[in-house]
Amino acid sequence: MDKTWILKPRSSADYQQGLDQFLKFAFDNASKGSMILCLCRKCTNCFWKEEEVVYEHLLCDGFMQGYTRWIFHGEDTSQSNPTNKANIQNEQINDEMDELLHDAFFHPESDFDVGDLDTNDLTTEPDEETKKFYKLVKDANQEIYPGCKKFSKLSFIVRLLQIKCLGGWSNKSFDMLLKLLKEVLQAGETLPSSFYETDKIIKDLGLGYEKIDACPNNCMLYRKEFANASLCHVCGASRWKTIESKVSIKKSKEKHGHKVSAKVLRYFPLKPRLQRLFMSSKTASYMRWHNEGRTKDGLLRHPADSPAWKDFDHKHQLFSSEPRNVRLGLASDGFNPFRTMSISHSTWPVVLIPYNLPLWICMKQPYFILSLLIPGPSAPGNDIDVYMQPLIDELKELWDEGIKTYDVSCKQTFQMHAAILWTISDFPGYACLSGWSTKGQLACPYCNSETCSEYLKHGRKILLYGTSEIP
Numbered sequence: 087m088d089k090t091w092i093l094k095p096r097s098s099a100d101y102q103q104g105l106d107q108f109l110k111f112a113f114d115n116a117s118k119g120s121m122i123l124c125l126c127r128k129c130t131n132c133f134w135k136e137e138e139v140v141y142e143h144l145l146c147d148g149f150m151q152g153y154t155r156w157i158f159h160g161e162d163t164s165q166s167n168p169t170n171k172a173n174i175q176n177e178q179i180n181d182e183m184d185e186l187l188h189d190a191f192f193h194p195e196s197d198f199d200v201g202d203l204d205t206n207d208l209t210t211e212p213d214e215e216t217k218k219f220y221k222l223v224k225d226a227n228q229e230i231y232p233g234c235k236k237f238s239k240l241s242f243i244v245r246l247l248q249i250k251c252l253g254g255w256s257n258k259s260f261d262m263l264l265k266l267l268k269e270v271l272q273a274g275e276t277l278p279s280s281f282y283e284t285d286k287i288i289k290d291l292g293l294g295y296e297k298i299d300a301c302p303n304n305c306m307l308y309r310k311e312f313a314n315a316s317l318c319h320v321c322g323a324s325r326w327k328t329i330e331s332k333v334s335i336k337k338s339k340e341k342h343g344h345k346v347s348a349k350v351l352r353y354f355p356l357k358p359r360l361q362r363l364f365m366s367s368k369t370a371s372y373m374r375w376h377n378e379g380r381t382k383d384g385l386l387r388h389p390a391d392s393p394a395w396k397d398f399d400h401k402h403q404l405f406s407s408e409p410r411n412v413r414l415g416l417a418s419d420g421f422n423p424f425r426t427m428s429i430s431h432s433t434w435p436v437v438l439i440p441y442n443l444p445l446w447i448c449m450k451q452p453y454f455i456l457s458l459l460i461p462g463p464s465a466p467g468n469d470i471d472v473y474m475q476p477l478i479d480e481l482k483e484l485w486d487e488g489i490k491t492y493d494v495s496c497k498q499t500f501q502m503h504a505a506i507l508w509t510i511s512d513f514p515g516y517a518c519l520s521g522w523s524t525k526g527q528l529a530c531p532y533c534n535s536e537t538c539s540e541y542l543k544h545g546r547k548i549l550l551y552g553t554s555e556i557p
Contacts, residue, residue: 089104116160121134132452239277244288261280295355300351301325353459356504364493365494377409388441388445390441408501415508415510416436416508416510418519432465437456458473527539
């Protein structure tokens with residue numbers, strides 16, 4: 087498709103005609119039927135929208151920069167490279183595994199081609215996390231048997247595991263199917279021989295999380311020395327759910343060890359996610375942008391221009407001497423995941439934002455790092471520090487010891503450290519994260535004891551008002 091119309095004014099007839107042709111092409115090849123990824127400058131292929139919304143966004147905001155191959159909207163990646171058509175012998179397996187690795191390790195706008203990765207060109211030995219990634223790249227390009235162009239080893243494994251989950255297969259039946267397939271396929275097949283080996287390959291994607299049981303009253307987490315405890319050492323509540331109306335079923339489950347936890351915290355390890363930011367040459371170079379690419383003219387354009395950032399660098403000069411050390415912001419707030427607002431339920435995600443990145447991408451959704459998912463049905467309140475323990479422990483390790491990380495842009499391994507600069511929340515959430523009470527006559531954390539307030543007798547509320555000396 088001719089794409090010169092994208093550069094024309096959005097009010098022109100050529101732009102609107104080209105936009106109509108693109109929408110027809112995109113929705114004809116849409117994987118979700120009535121919705122596609124919106125590729126406007128604001129959405130940047132992060133949100134699924136309907137046709138009318140996409141049309142409005144592209145007409146008002148225009149197309150995102152750098153997205154010249156519409157690989158997420160039905161365009162074949164080989165169409166932009168005519169040499170691929172002439173050289174059929176170099177034909178790659180088109181099974182979307184490149185996109186899967188792309189989404190797992192990189193930003194969706196980066197120019198990523200797993201075929202360009204060459205492990206022989208490394209000047210230093212990559213760490214274990216990087217080796218796992220290169221192994222996945224190898225599996226994504228490896229045929230399941232000689233001559234197969236429809237499936238790669240990784241794509242076939244992913245498809246089998248999807249069928250296993252949807253069909254409710256047992257691990258034993260999955261092992262039997264793999265054994266049968268290995269007998270049917272011709273010599274040279276590369277399939278794993280068991281579910282254990284298959285699951286190990288998928289785990290290397292690093293998309294998993296840790297389940298940590300919690301006290302239903304938010305008193306403690308069952309980890310470290312309390313990992314095998316059955317009762318909360320603070321309030322004495324049971325770790326497991328009780329089913330009073332089905333006592334026989336409960337006893338049967340306990341007999342066979344199938345106990346159900348009363349409350350479960352989902353924790354997403356931070357270290358591997360930070361390491362992945364340095365696995366792409368484009369993203370890795372962006373992690374130094376705050377020091378090398380930022381315009382330093384005194385104007386506030388990026389958090390690195392703020393007094394808080396500069397004061398932190400001045401106090402911790404050893405940390406700031408390495409520009410690849412990660413500065414993070416922490417955001418948290420409660421929401422109702424069930425959409426029905428009449429249901430009183432509050433789940434609290436804790437999200438980290440890496441501020442090393444350039445100002446135009448550091449607050450984009452693909453770079454948000456989900457760290458904790460605190461379950462409901464009620465908000466943790468002041469007990470949020472109980473659920474923050476795994477993250478705090480990992481942040482302490484990243485601050486004191488760091489972790490060996492391979493920087494593909496420099497082709498070297500360095501000791502990466504990380505630090506939390508500030509938190510982002512609304513005023514009630516600020517009370518939970520900081521411990522400062524945002525209620526009453528001294529609610530302002532900035533004014534402290536000099537807060538100007540007055541109790542409204544008839545309204546039964548505290549009125550906070552400013553002073554003549556506004557900072």
